[in-house]
């Protein structure tokens with residue numbers, strides 16, 4: 233089967249096409265090809281399918297085989313892929329996802345996509361009982377694990393995101409607490425966990441423990457959720473540069489959330505199913 237490998241700020245994906253809609257077990261394919269030792273290696277699998285309500289449909293599966301509703305870094309890679317492979321010949325593309333139809337605006341230089349701006353839609357701040365099984369104030373509450381107390385916010389940005397406010401980004405802390413927070417009983421569908429350091433009103437740093445993929449180098453939906461949470465808590469402006477491990481995303485919250493950043497091809501080839 234033909235594949236391309238792409239990344240958005242180091243969050244990497246295998247992309248496959250299934251425009252004829254053959255029966256394929258995507259979850260099984262994801263666990264196989266995403267494995268970094270026995271497969272190609274990636275955080276997730278993106279599938280290109282036909283859509284009857286948008287220009288094209290994107291499906292996303294995490295490296296553990298679980299399906300997610302949306303992926304911020306993934307949708308920028310996906311939009312670049314369908315444009316440069318001439319599957320959709322428009323530079324504003326409507327992409328169907330399980331979180332709704334989202335608009336991808338491509339900045340094209342010499343027929344190549346440089347950056348992609350996505351209208352990520354509206355964050356869900358209240359009424360999130362399906363992801364948040366509690367009557368706490370989900371924008372500002374405490375999570376206690378062992379003897380540690382974290383200030384937290386939980387927001388649905390296509391997928392469930394919990395923001396943990398920290399003074400410093402500490403990878404060991406993320407590896408220790410990330411999986412414990414992901415699986416707390418208050419999150420019936422698990423949660424992505426974003427450790428967020430506020431540098432100033434226009435800059436934050438984010439590292440994410442992702443549901444179904446573990447610690448990744450960047451998370452697009454997580455960066456958007458972090459900006460929404462920081463802005464609504466009065467900690468930043470509504471236009472913020474989000475610094476990830478290897479680059480930046482520009483996120484703006486004006487009713488809808490807009491995210492802009494790069495997408496890159498790594499390689500392409502074939503694998504045996």
Ligand SMILES: N[C@@H](CCC[C@H](N)C(=O)O)C(=O)O
Nearest residue numbers: 300303304305391451452453
């Ligand atoms: N890396 C992504 C999010 C992918 C899905 C997530 N792991 C989930 O299960 O919710 C992004 O860039 O948004």
